[in-house]
Amino acid sequence: MVVFDEVRKIYGPDSVGIDRLSLNIEHGEFVFLVGPSGSGKSTFIRLLIKEIDPTEGTITVGGRNLNTMRRSKVPYLRRSIGCVFQDYKLLPGRSVYDNVAYALQVTGESPRGIKRKVPEILSLVGLSEKGGRMPTELSGGEQQRVSVARAFVNHPRLLIADEPTGNLDPETSIGIMQLLYRINRTGTTVIMATHDREMVDKMQMRVIALEDGRLVRDQRQARYARADEGPVGSSPAR
Amino acid sequence: MRLRVYVAEAIRSSRANVAISVAATVTVLIAVLLLGAFIPTFLAVQSTIDDQKAKLDISVYIKDEATVQQVQGLQNNIVGLESEGLVREFSYVSKDDALAILREQLRDESVLDELASNPLPASFEVLPVDPADNAQIVGQLEGHPAVHEELGVEFEAETTNRFLDVVTIVRWVMLGLTLLLLVAAVLLIGNTIRLSIFARRREVEVMKLVGATNWFIRWPYVIEGVLCGLAGAVVAVVLLLALKLGVVDPLSDATDSGLSDDGTASISFFSLALILILAGAVVGAVGSGITLRRFLRV
Incomplete structure (x- = not known):
């Protein structure tokens, strides 16, 4: 689904985003991307949606080479990738329903298709009753659910979440995680960048750890920290 | 669909974004209002200049006692000047013609009925190609035996020169004003659009992240720009119409009631309104379309 081959992204002489990163994420996987701030997680995600281009190396998403992809094709790439962000990135001044509908309008979906699909996805994320609300009238967790609904309404094969629980309390975070897990079970590849140690430890999924733009660990059914590093601040018996 | x-x-x-839409609309309104007031003014001034220029002719007065041969000779001289390229056209105005013209110019013709005989001389009305050559033309015709001793060859050198100076100044002022107006309008509109974008x-x-194509994002903004432009232009046209009916028309009626009737050409209000509304829509569309480009490179 996602292949990075010797990818480098250099912002400036002293600023390296990603350094010689090679990895392969299979279709249907659930992957945690971990690492301290500035380790290159955001760069990784921005490269995936071709917001920026790599300095060196090749990136392939869903069999499409991003290096040779023309600018005009980028919108179509993004429609095949759902994105969830820490700050939700909802369209202000639009109701929950309209925010989700926008992702469908963009693809040229018919009004009838929109009327059918939006309520469907809103009920999936548990917001059936709040379609008419404005984003500002919702709690953080609810806004993030709208964001997930919008990301998933086109049934993309890849869903990227950048610190989706970063602004949420633990209980609300679990709800969002369950949602992402369910989406993954439908066959969608999920890549989630996070700092949430507890969540990663609980889920026991593949963990890709970055540090200073370099891959330091890529482990299946893993925890946030390496076993021999010892748990920091959380009990090992979870 | x-x-x-x-x-x-x-x-x-x-x-x-009501506040910004209103700001954009008002901006277009002001620009169109200025333009709308300026275009007719410019045309009126231009037409007045042309009008006055046509009046800068030379009158060659003929004495009543001149023989037919003498008048013929004078005419030949003028034809000569015409073939040299100094004179555009000329016409003969008989004594009766001169009286008829005066009668036409006066609103109250009764004053002429008091006259015992026609005191007006016949004349050749000579229109120069360039009023600046008047002195040369006069020099060639003066002293001809058919020319009236007292009235002679008449052209007002001072008036002509002064008029030509004024024309030059007016042209420059007009050009300067136009440029200033255009710059002001463009800056004003550009600023408002930048604010709104x-x-x-x-x-x-966010739209780009969801996978909207550039044109999918741009079209609504362009249409919005057109709507604001149209709204501003229409309100401006309504204001201009009110101004025309309330102030300009009564004023020009007042000046027309003088001794003479002047036929200054002017643009019809309908075509002016059409041009202005079209300009408003185009400015709105192009403005928002172009300014958006910078933000579409995500």
Whole structure:
């Protein structure tokens, strides 16, 4: 689904985003991307949606080479990738329903298709009753659910979440995680960048750890920290 | 199908950003209002200049006692000047013609009925190619035996020169004003658009992340620009119409009631309104379309 081959992204002489990163994420996987701030997680995600281009190396998403992809094709790439962000990135001044509908309008979906699909996805994320609300009238967790609904309404094969629980309390975070897990079970590849140690430890999924733009660990059914590093601040018996 | 989505988006967006939509509309309104007041003024001034220029002719008065041969000779001289390229055209005005012309110019003709005989001389009315050559033409015709001793060859050198100076100044002032107006309008509109786009930077960013194509994002803004431009232009035209009916028309009626009737050409209000409304729409569309480009490179 996602292949990075010797990818480098250099912002400036002293600023390296990603350094010689090679990895392969299979279709249907659930992957945690971990690492301290500035380790290159955001760069990784921005490269995936071709917001920026790599300095060196090749990136392939869903069999499409991003290096040779023309600018005009980028919108179509993004429609095949759902994105969830820490700050939700909802369209202000639009109701929950309209925010989700926008992702469908963009693809040229018919009004009838929109009327059918939006309520469907809103009920999936548990917001059936709040379609008419404005984003500002919702709690953080609810806004993030709208964001997930919008990301998933086109049934993309890849869903990227950048610190989706970063602004949420633990209980609300679990709800969002369950949602992402369910989406993954439908066959969608999920890549989630996070700092949430507890969540990663609980889920026991593949963990890709970055540090200073370099891959330091890529482990299946893993925890946030390496076993021999010892748990920091959380009990090992979870 | 798409068009409906775009128009709905445009209306939604202008409602959501009322303050900015109003600012853009008012900006177009002011620019169009200035333009609308300026175009007729410019045309009127130009037409007055042309009108006055046509009046800068030379009158060659003929004495009543001149023989037919003498008048013929004088005419030949003028024909000569015509073939040299100094004279554009000339015409013979008989004593009766001169009286008829005067009668036409006066509103109250009764004053002429008091005259015992026709005191007006016959004349050749000579129109120069360039009023600046008047002195040369006069020099060639003066002293001819057919020319009236007292009235002679008449042209007002001082008036002509002064008039030509004024024309030059007026032209430059007009040009300067036009440029100033254009610059002001462009800056004003550009600024407003930048303001409105800046307010939507985040929105555009999110749209791009969801996979909207550039044109899918741009069309609603362009339509919104057209709507604001149209609204501003229409209000400006209404204001101009009110100004025309309330102030300009009564004033020009007042000046027309003088001794003479002047036929200054002017643009019809309908075509002016059409031009202005069209200009408003185009400015709105192009303005928002172009300014958006910078923000679409995400």
